[in-house]
Each structure stands twice: as structure tokens, then as C-alpha cells.
Amino acid sequence: MKIIKLMISMFAVFLITACGNQTTKKTSTLDTTKKQGFVKCGVSQGLPGFSNADAGGNWTGIDVDVCRAVAAAVLGDATKVKYTPLSAKERFTALQAGDIDVLSRNTTWTLERDAAIGLEFVGVNFYDGQGFMVRSSSGIKSVKDFKNGTKVCTNTGTTTELNMADFFKAAGVTYEPVVFEKADEVVQAYDAGRCDTYTTDKSGLAAQRTKMSKPDDHIVLPETISKEPLGPVVREGDGDWADVVRWSLNVWIEAEEYGVNSSNIDSMMDSKNPAIQRIVGAEGTKNGAALNLDQKWSYNIIKQVGNYAESYKRNLADTGIMPDRGPNALWTKGGILYVPPVR
Amino acid sequence: MNLVNWTRKNLFSNWHDTLLTFIILFLFYISIPPLLSWMFFDATFFGTSKKDCSGTGACWVFIQVWLKRFTYGMYPNDQIWRIDLAFIIFFFVIGAYFFVNTKIKKILFIFLTIIFPFLAIFLFHGGLFGLEEVETRVWGGLFLTLFISVFSIIFCFPIGVLLAMGRRSKLPVIRYFSIGFIELWRGVPLITVLFMAAVMFPVFLPSGTNLDKLVRVIIAITLFESAYIAEVIRGGLQAIPKGQYDAANSLGMGYWKSHILIILPQALKIVIPGVANTFIALFKDTPLILVVGLMELLGMVNMAKTNPAWLGLATEGYVFAAIVYFIFCFAMSRYSLRLEKQLKTSN
CATH class of the missing domain: 3.40.190.10 (Periplasmic binding protein-like II)
Known part of the structure; x- marks a missing residue:
């Protein structure tokens, strides 16, 4: 009996030290991503309108657009994403083990997931129920x-x-x-x-x-x-990376609020409205620098991915999945889509 | 005249046979015409989108448009020639195998078993000699099904042989290790093993080091199936008369020599049906890797049927997958039969 107890305690000590090693060794996801030149993004194995491959081998969907927005912000190119299809059961482990850096897979934000299993939810890109x-x-x-x-x-x-x-x-x-x-x-x-x-x-x-x-x-x-608020998730303990993903999501949504979209953004660059100047990252704004990103980070998102309304229309409305915005309309238009100001 | 006699004798010999024949003919009548009209007569074969499908029959346009994805998964379109090349080499060598003499056969065999696997992995994965790296995360479709099956089969067979011999060994350490190994892997479901490999294993590794998920899955399937192969082969070993062992010993052969030259060739010949059975089961188990996020043939079909532009075509996708699986399994079973006949020595 004593021997068994001893062995169990030794095993526990081993596990604790192993885990300890893991948490002390921290690398910045943002730096690694810039160095690698691609964003590692976890998506679903096929969910209509959210993340799905087409016959040509490209990923589309509103969850996929979050990945593309992050890639546009960090690397200036929305196509530089490596997608990993994940089953519902392995998605969190894949994130923790570093197989992916952003999980954008219609994941419901709950207390248990946020608090107990080392995940950080950065926002909501779709309110489901x-x-x-x-x-x-x-x-x-x-x-x-x-x-x-x-x-x-x-x-x-x-x-x-x-x-x-x-x-x-x-x-x-x-x-x-x-x-x-x-x-x-x-x-x-x-x-x-x-x-x-x-x-x-x-x-x-x-x-x-x-x-x-x-x-x-x-x-x-x-x-x-x-209530099923769905949104992108990152690993806990890397604040800079969480900020990048959070504000990529927020600027994507706020662009709709101020009517900035992929076709009119070039003319918006000269806008006199300070809020729009901040959204498009015009001369003299400091949002990019604060996130350790390029000045044109938000411009790249809106130019290449479009704003939230364009994404929604392309993936959910035109495909007939959810033509009605419902709760996902902006707060100014009767929905609950409300993001902190990008300033 | 012959036909009439045959029919009378086999189908209408007495009243209950006649009744049965009519019932079966009636079942054919109500099931086959609708099936045929769904599959062929009312079906749409050519087109570019779901809108081209007329409605009543099957929409084979779905398969036609998605065939590339079903075959290669998310592999980059401009790199697909690499997979094609590897499979062309593979089938060319297999084909040549039947036409050349024994000496070249030996060379081909060595090429297929030792050089080709590395060549294939190099072609599929790249990253060396200027070939663009294609990570395993985009591998998929039928290509992934075949890759996993072939590599698991190649690896699990020798391990299985060793385990079978180990279980019959007189050395207790080896014997108990083999028994423990076999019973452990036979005692857990494959899906659990896959979960352990894909989900739990990375947690145990120190951060930074990571083994590719596909490699982990192949190792898991290999270890799992080697336990089954071991038991099949053990059956063959036990079927060899004791006289054969004695005869080998009396010729002065040691353990390895007698096994390699006398026992195993006979034992393996006996267990061909069992081994083929296990391999076919392995092939059909590959869709289970869906649960760990690898998108083999069935995974790609599932993906395609959830594409907003192609909703509601699940039946066509599943029928297609079933036909493909059947072709491969049937070919395997035919090949094993052929092998059995070829190796049959009259006794």
C-alpha cells in the first residue's frame, strides 16, 4: 500500500513539474505569427455559413472571415491563413497544444470554458440561440x-x-x-x-x-x-495576441457602424470624421502602433475581408441560411451587436 | 429448353417455392425500378451547380464538381500532380510485377517496400529539394484514406508477426510483454485510442515539441491493428504440426532460421483469409479518424454536403462513398483469394 501511495505521489510531482515547465516557457504568439508569415486558425469540419470549404478548395464562412481579418491585420494579407479542421471534442486541446493560435469554430462563450480550461474568449461574431x-x-x-x-x-x-x-x-x-x-x-x-x-x-x-x-x-x-454567443477564442496568458484578435473583430464590426466597406474605403481615407479616421487608420492615428501592428492593419481588414455586413451578406444572407440579421443587427438598428469603440 | 427446365427445377418445384419466387419478384419489382430511375434515368449527370439538377433523380453533378476535393482533400490544386505521380509510380510497379521474371520481381519488391514509402512521403509532404511543403493538415479525401490504410498495413504486419511469435516464446519476459500488449490493445475501442493519440497525447508532451497529428494517428492505428494481426498469425503458427518444428530442429536450425524458412511461410499461407479480413476491416475503420479532425473520403463528403450551395445532397454523397469503399474492399478480397490460389500447394 505504501509503495502504491509513494508511486502515486511521485507521479503527481512529475505531472506538476511538467506542467510548471509549460507555463514558464512563454513565447509571443504575435511575434511567432509575424515570423512564420501565416495565422494558424482552427475551423469546423463543415458548418454552413460559418466555416466550409468550397469545391475549389477555399474556405468560406463568417468564422473563416475572422481568421482572414486577423491575417490581414497582422500580415497585411487575408489569404495567409492555415486552416485546421477540428472536431468539437479536440478543438480546445488543439488550441492549448499550439496546433492553432485562433479558434474560430462556432464556439459558445460560457463561464466554464472561459474560466476553467485556459481559454480566453475575445468577443462575439454571431449571436445564436x-x-x-x-x-x-x-x-x-x-x-x-x-x-x-x-x-x-x-x-x-x-x-x-x-x-x-x-x-x-x-x-x-x-x-x-x-x-x-x-x-x-x-x-x-x-x-x-x-x-x-x-x-x-x-x-x-x-x-x-x-x-x-x-x-x-x-x-x-x-x-x-x-443564449449562444459564438466567437473566436485564443489561449489564455498572451494578452498581446488576444488584443490583436479582439480588435480585428471589433474594427470589422465597427466599420459597418460607420458605413466603411471594401468598396468605399479608399475614398474614406480622406474623411474628416475622426471616428472614421481611426477606423481606417488614417495618418496620425495610433491604433496600429498600440497593437504592435502596421498603421494599415484596419485598412487591410476592411479592404480585403470587407466589413461585418459584407461578410454576413456573403455567407449567411445570400446563401439563404439566415437572411434576417435578427439579433446580429447593429445596436443602432435594433440588434444587439455592440462593440467597444476603436480609439 | 435448358432454361425452362432449370427454372422449373429451381424456382417452381413446389407450391411454397413458387410463392417465394413470386414474393421475391414482387420485391424486385417495387424496389429496383425506382432505384434505377433515381440513379440513372431521372438523374442529372452534367452541370456546374445544384441548380442544374432537374429535381426528381440523383444529382451526380455534386460528385462531378466535388470529385477533386473527394479525391485529394484540401491539397493545393497546383500541387496535386505530386499525388498523381506517386500513385502512377505505385500502380505502374504493381502492374509490372505481374509481367516480369523472378529476378526483377525481387528488385521491384524491394523498391516497393523499402524505397517507395520514403519517395511517396517526400512527394506528398515536400519541403526538400525545392519541393513546396504541404502540411498534413490539408491532406484529405480518398488520398488520405489510402495513405493511412497503406502505411498502417505496412507497419502493423511485421509488428503483428513478432508479437505472435513473442506470445508463443518460452522466455517469460517476452511472452508476458506480448500478452500484455495484445490484450491491452484488443481491450480498448479504436475510437478511444484515436482520441488518446489526437487529444490527450499533445498534453503530455512538453510545449514546443509536437508530433504531427497524422503521424500520431497512424501510430495509433498501427499498434491497434498489430494486436489483431498477431492473434490471426498465432492461429496460423498453432496450426503447423509439431513435426515441422521437430524436423526443422533436427536439421540443426535455430529459432530464427526455423521460423523464417520453415514455420512462417506455411503459417502465413494459412492465415491469408484472416489477415485479409483484418486489413479490410482496417480500411473500413479509417472514417473513424473524422472524430479527430482528419478529413478522409467520408469527411470530405460530410464537408461538401454542408456547403450552403450544395445542401440536401447527402444521399448522393453517401452512395458515392459507399461505392468507392466497396471497390477497394472488394479488390482487396479478390486479391487475397488470388494469392491463396497461387500459393496453394497440393496436400
């Missing part, structure tokens, strides 16, 4: 119309299932879950009439609706039963 889809013929107009015994189709083993359970418990309505492993199976079951409603994240609902045999026969209910 769980919703319900029903047949318009069912007469259900709101989640309040759900009756006892409602059959609900959803994916198994995700937070979606837990949110659904919480929701129905709080509402005091009995329900019958019909769960499947794959999103495609859920959609097929719902389309075939095996359940009354289908629940998943609203961005997913809109994308799946396009696959139905008659998309117009289905509506997404207005209520949202969970």
Missing part, C-alpha cells in the same frame, strides 16, 4: 402554444437536448423527445412528419429548412430558449 421549427399548418405561432405530449425531434448528446428538457420543465408541458445522432436524420424524421417540432440552434434551423421537401410550409418560432 436555440429555437423551434413547426409546420405552419399546425397553427402553432409561439412556444406558448405547445400542448402536452408534443413530439420533439432533436440531436442526441448536445446541449440542445438539455436546453429542451429545461425549457419544457419550466413551461410545465410534457413532451416526447425523438432523438437522432445526425442532423440529417433529424431533419428527415421531422420532414416525414414523425414529430411536431424540431429544435436546434436558430442558424441551424434556417439552414436545415432549405433541405425540406417544401421549405415554405415550415416556420421558425420567434422565441429563443437559450
Whole structure:
């Protein structure tokens, strides 16, 4: 018994020293990225509108645009990104192990992830939330119309299932879950009439609706039963790098607020408005220097990637995934998209 | 006349046979025409986007447009010739193998097993002699499926042979090590092993040092499958009559000499079906690497079907993947049968 205890404690000591070594050895991600000449970015294995490869082998999506914005800011070229497709389970380890430097993979910002597992969330590029889809013929107009015994189709083993359970418990309505492993199976079951409603994240609902045999026969209910703020993540403990990613994201969104986009930015360079001068990085502004970046960092982002509105239109609106901006409209236009001022 | 007799004898010999025949014909009737019209008659074969698909049948345009991605993954388009070149060399050598005499066969065999793997890795990965480096993160599609299968098969076979011999060894250290190794790897599911290799392993490494994820995955699959191969080969070793061992010993052969010259050639011949079985299973297990973010054939199909411009074409993608997997597995099983017949000595 004593020997076992001794061995366990020795192993623990070994682990602690090993971890200690890891935390003392710090290198600046920003410097490494500049030296390497590319941004290492983790994306999904295919999520419509967020990160996806096209037939030509290029990555597109609103999450991908975050990576491209960071590359444009740091290296002046939005194409200098190396994408690593990651499964949901390995994404955080890949970030911690240094396989990637930015994780932009529709990751929900939660307390546990931010505080407990050595990650730093730098902002939100999409506000998602769980919703319900029903047949318009069912007469259900709101989640309040759900009756006892409602059959609900959803994916198994995700937070979606837990949110659904919480929701129905709080509402005091009995329900019958019909769960499947794959999103495609859920959609097929719902389309075939095996359940009354289908629940998943609203961005997913809109994308799946396009696959139905008659998309117009289905509506997404207005209520949202969970908060899913999705945003880019970096490693904890490298403040400079977190700042670069955070402000690349912020300037991308603020450019929309001031009407600066990829086609008019060249004329905006001479703008008299000090806020716009700061956004485009005109002569005399100090934003670039403060971030250890080039003076033209923000110009490069907007010129090469476009502003948030352009990204949204290209990836989510024109593709029919979420034509309506909803909560992702600017705070000035009835949404909740609000970023700190770039100054 | 012959046909009528045959039909009467085999399909309509009594009333329940007749009933069964009609039921089966009815099942064919309700299932085959819709399938054929979906796959061929109503299908769209040529086009450039989903809009070209007429609606009722399969949309093979999807496969046609995405074929490059399904085959090569995210490999840079201007570097694809390197993969093609490696596979052309590979199939050329394999093809030549059947037509040349024994002496050249030996040279070709050595080339294929010793030189070619390095040549292929050099071509795929580059980074030397002016060849642009292509990191494994962009490898994918059928190319990655074949790469992982071929390398795992090449490595796991010799390890398996050694483990099988080790398990029958009289030296306790070697025997218990082999037993422990085999039982450990057989006792855990492959998906767990892959998770350990891809997710946990980097955490144990000191920061800064990193082993490529693909290498970690290949090592994991190799160790896992070598345990199964070892057990298959052990079956062959035990099937060799004791007289063969005695005969080898009485000729003054030592352990290694008797195994290499007498025992293993016979044992391996017996276990060809089992080994082929394991290799086919290995090939079909490769889609599991999806869970660690490697995008082999099925991964690329999954990626393609979630592209906003191609939503709703999952069935076509899966049918395509199934056909490709079937072709390779069937070829492997046919080849093993051929090998069995070739090596059959009349006894």
C-alpha cells in the first residue's frame, strides 16, 4: 500500500513539474505569427455559413472571415491563413497544444470554458440561440402554444437536448423527445412528419429548412430558449495576441457602424470624421502602433475581408441560411451587436 | 429448353417455392425500378451547380464538381500532380510485377517496400529539394484514406508477426510483454485510442515539441491493428504440426532460421483469409479518424454536403462513398483469394 501511495505521489510531482515547465516557457504568439508569415486558425469540419470549404478548395464562412481579418491585420494579407479542421471534442486541446493560435469554430462563450480550461474568449461574431421549427399548418405561432405530449425531434448528446428538457420543465408541458445522432436524420424524421417540432440552434434551423421537401410550409418560432454567443477564442496568458484578435473583430464590426466597406474605403481615407479616421487608420492615428501592428492593419481588414455586413451578406444572407440579421443587427438598428469603440 | 427446365427445377418445384419466387419478384419489382430511375434515368449527370439538377433523380453533378476535393482533400490544386505521380509510380510497379521474371520481381519488391514509402512521403509532404511543403493538415479525401490504410498495413504486419511469435516464446519476459500488449490493445475501442493519440497525447508532451497529428494517428492505428494481426498469425503458427518444428530442429536450425524458412511461410499461407479480413476491416475503420479532425473520403463528403450551395445532397454523397469503399474492399478480397490460389500447394 505504501509503495502504491509513494508511486502515486511521485507521479503527481512529475505531472506538476511538467506542467510548471509549460507555463514558464512563454513565447509571443504575435511575434511567432509575424515570423512564420501565416495565422494558424482552427475551423469546423463543415458548418454552413460559418466555416466550409468550397469545391475549389477555399474556405468560406463568417468564422473563416475572422481568421482572414486577423491575417490581414497582422500580415497585411487575408489569404495567409492555415486552416485546421477540428472536431468539437479536440478543438480546445488543439488550441492549448499550439496546433492553432485562433479558434474560430462556432464556439459558445460560457463561464466554464472561459474560466476553467485556459481559454480566453475575445468577443462575439454571431449571436445564436436555440429555437423551434413547426409546420405552419399546425397553427402553432409561439412556444406558448405547445400542448402536452408534443413530439420533439432533436440531436442526441448536445446541449440542445438539455436546453429542451429545461425549457419544457419550466413551461410545465410534457413532451416526447425523438432523438437522432445526425442532423440529417433529424431533419428527415421531422420532414416525414414523425414529430411536431424540431429544435436546434436558430442558424441551424434556417439552414436545415432549405433541405425540406417544401421549405415554405415550415416556420421558425420567434422565441429563443437559450443564449449562444459564438466567437473566436485564443489561449489564455498572451494578452498581446488576444488584443490583436479582439480588435480585428471589433474594427470589422465597427466599420459597418460607420458605413466603411471594401468598396468605399479608399475614398474614406480622406474623411474628416475622426471616428472614421481611426477606423481606417488614417495618418496620425495610433491604433496600429498600440497593437504592435502596421498603421494599415484596419485598412487591410476592411479592404480585403470587407466589413461585418459584407461578410454576413456573403455567407449567411445570400446563401439563404439566415437572411434576417435578427439579433446580429447593429445596436443602432435594433440588434444587439455592440462593440467597444476603436480609439 | 435448358432454361425452362432449370427454372422449373429451381424456382417452381413446389407450391411454397413458387410463392417465394413470386414474393421475391414482387420485391424486385417495387424496389429496383425506382432505384434505377433515381440513379440513372431521372438523374442529372452534367452541370456546374445544384441548380442544374432537374429535381426528381440523383444529382451526380455534386460528385462531378466535388470529385477533386473527394479525391485529394484540401491539397493545393497546383500541387496535386505530386499525388498523381506517386500513385502512377505505385500502380505502374504493381502492374509490372505481374509481367516480369523472378529476378526483377525481387528488385521491384524491394523498391516497393523499402524505397517507395520514403519517395511517396517526400512527394506528398515536400519541403526538400525545392519541393513546396504541404502540411498534413490539408491532406484529405480518398488520398488520405489510402495513405493511412497503406502505411498502417505496412507497419502493423511485421509488428503483428513478432508479437505472435513473442506470445508463443518460452522466455517469460517476452511472452508476458506480448500478452500484455495484445490484450491491452484488443481491450480498448479504436475510437478511444484515436482520441488518446489526437487529444490527450499533445498534453503530455512538453510545449514546443509536437508530433504531427497524422503521424500520431497512424501510430495509433498501427499498434491497434498489430494486436489483431498477431492473434490471426498465432492461429496460423498453432496450426503447423509439431513435426515441422521437430524436423526443422533436427536439421540443426535455430529459432530464427526455423521460423523464417520453415514455420512462417506455411503459417502465413494459412492465415491469408484472416489477415485479409483484418486489413479490410482496417480500411473500413479509417472514417473513424473524422472524430479527430482528419478529413478522409467520408469527411470530405460530410464537408461538401454542408456547403450552403450544395445542401440536401447527402444521399448522393453517401452512395458515392459507399461505392468507392466497396471497390477497394472488394479488390482487396479478390486479391487475397488470388494469392491463396497461387500459393496453394497440393496436400
